[in-house]
Amino acid sequence: MNVRPVPKPSKKPKPRPKEAPSILQDRKECYITGAVTNLHKHHIFGGNPNRQHSDEYGCWIWLSADLHNLSKDGVHFNKELDLALKREAQSRFEAISGREKFIEVFGKSYL
Numbered sequence: 001m002n003v004r005p006v007p008k009p010s011k012k013p014k015p016r017p018k019e020a021p022s023i024l025q026d027r028k029e030c031y032i033t034g035a036v037t038n039l040h041k042h043h044i045f046g047g048n049p050n051r052q053h054s055d056e057y058g059c060w061i062w063l064s065a066d067l068h069n070l071s072k073d074g075v076h077f078n079k080e081l082d083l084a085l086k087r088e089a090q091s092r093f094e095a096i097s098g099r100e101k102f103i104e105v106f107g108k109s110y111l
Helices: 050-057 079-097 099-106
Strands: 039-043 060-064
Touching: 039 050, 050 099, 079 099
Parallel strands: none
Antiparallel strands: 039 060
16 A cells, blocks of 8 residues: 655745835935935834835835944934934825824834
8 A cells, every 4th residue: 555645735935015115215315315326225114013014105215324224323223313214204104194094003103
């Protein structure tokens, strides 16, 4: 009697959330300096699940590497810059979808 092994179910990759265009900029350049080289994508609202929500709702920008995370002036080390960007993104988001939706998606208000 030949017994065939039961095939393992195939693991399908989780679908990535749809990435919306940035609600703060329409060109690939540093949001602060306008530089067009050595750019990093910055998710304004980080952490899980807010990083994915930032992609889905366009709450991301391009920053030069130094203003992102490669210097002490970068947004990941500069709390004032981080908060200013969060407030700008929230204001733009609310103009599109309202404060209730913002808080529903991101959990709190930064304004």
